[in-house]
Amino acid sequence: MDTIEQMLSMLLDGAVETLDISPHLQQLAVERYEEVGTWLAEHGEPDWRIYPQGSFRLGTVVRPSTRTGEYDIDLVCRVPRRKENITQAQLKQLLGDMLHAYLRWKNRQGHTDGPKSCESRRRCWTLEYPDHGFHLDVLPTIPDIEHPPTGILLTDQNLREWQHSNPIGYADWFKRRCEQGRSLVEAKRHLNVADVPDWTVRSTLQRIVQVLKWHCMLRFANDPDNRPPSILITTLAARAYRGEQDLFTGARAVLDGMTSFVENRHGKWWVPNPAHEEENFADKWNEYPERRLAFIAWHRGIVTVLDDLAGLQGKGLQVIASRMSESFSAGPVFKSVESYGDRMRHSRETGALRMTSTGLLTTTATTGPRVRDHHFYGEHPDPRR
Incomplete structure (x- = not known):
């Protein structure tokens, strides 16, 4: 590549791609979600609506580093009730009863592709699909009539007040930040079951988010709280993204700017949901100050990692890969290195690899001397030999 930044972009992109949900598993998860959603829409109360939220909707899924490595797919079930007419506990139980009824229906039908269990969590119900490597978290909600048309109120067994959110508005905002139009999956399904966006080609922003989430997940593997x-x-x-097309350059720019969007409102740390100002994504920092310090330490750490990598110009592919694998998973990194090496070998064998006027290798230069084939891929020869 012409620059160290381009090389690192390709290596990071190739590595995080191995952690992305595969097209096969994506389709399987969509099928299971649509079946659950259709069953709820047809057997629940009129106008129940089911749709995906979180990384599954945003196209920023990263495979967890846990032993099971299950993908977490978040769904919203919006029940058309007013908060004056139902309590959080009643709403949670209402959805739970319906999901257990769905599970019993699957078993009676003799279907073996249904969830293995339905478990209650703090805010949601979890349908487990251990044989397939994912689970569905179904969140019971009601409309937030003060923030139409897509605002919702969430249940939380540990909190007395209803919690605000707006996953649809947030996803629309994030999509605009990606600065690319995306098509929705076109398939026949129940009208009350929303489509899952088709992110078959990831934007630079999506990849940046995946890289940051990957590093964060590994750093806090033993400290999830x-x-x-x-x-x-x-x-x-x-918020910090400014349209950079190069992954590595974009990631560094985002890290440089992201902390400036953390607010302090009357002594409270605040990162507002851009689609719902009353939802504070940094609310736990005010309750647990150590979590803010953990974020600061993580941010400082990944900035250092990327700065170190940028300083490895001319050190060779294996040196770069070794440093990268110290902070990211070695497996995905070396798979990416292998793909990168194959690409460079192919370019060399076909005569596409050239030397630029600056002395850097490239597959894109149209002028400059061709580089002879050699057998030290990813390493520089010792000039003393």
């Missing part, structure tokens, strides 16, 4: 929430990282990254 203090791990910065994905939505916090995603929001700050999207």
Whole structure:
């Protein structure tokens, strides 16, 4: 590549691509989600609506580094009730009863492709699909009539007040920040079950978010309570993004600017949901100050990592890969290095690899001497030999 930044962009992109949800698993998850959603829409109360939210909707999924490595797919079930007419506990139980009824229906039908269990969590119900490597978290919600048309109110068994959110508005905002139009999956399904966006080609911003989430996930593998929430990282990254097309350059620019979007409102740390100002993605910082310090330490750490990598110009592919694997998973990194090496070998063998006027290797230069084939891929020869 012409520059160290371009090389690092390709290596990071190739590595994080291995952590992305595969097209096959994506389609399987969509099928399971659509079946659950259609069943709820047909057997629940009139006008129930089901749609995806979070990284599955945003196209920023990263495979967890846990033993099971299950993908977490978040869904919203919006029940058309007013908060004056139902409590959080009643709403949570209402959806839970319906999901358990769905599970019983699957078993009676003799279907083996249904969830293995339905478990209650703090805010949602989790449908487990361990044989397929993912689970569905179904969140019970009601409309937030003070923030139409897409605002919702969430249940939380640990909090007395209803919690505000707006996943649809947020996804629309993030999509605009990606600065690319995307098509929706076109398939026949129940009208009350919303489509899953088709992110078959990731934008630079999506890849930046995946890289940041990946590093954060690994850093806090043994301290999940203090791990910065994905939505916090995603929001700050999207706010700081300025349309850079190069992944590595964009990631460094985002890291340089993202902390400037953390507000302090009357002594409280605040990162507002861009689609709903009353939702604060940094609310836990005010309750647990150590979590803010953990975010600062993570941010400082990944900035240092990228700065170190940028300083490895001319050190060779293996040196760069070794340094990268110290802060990211070695497996994905070396898979990416292998792909990169194959690409460079192919370019060399076909005569496409040339030397630029600056002495850097490139596959894009139309002028300059062709580079002879050699056998030290990714390493520089010792000039003393």
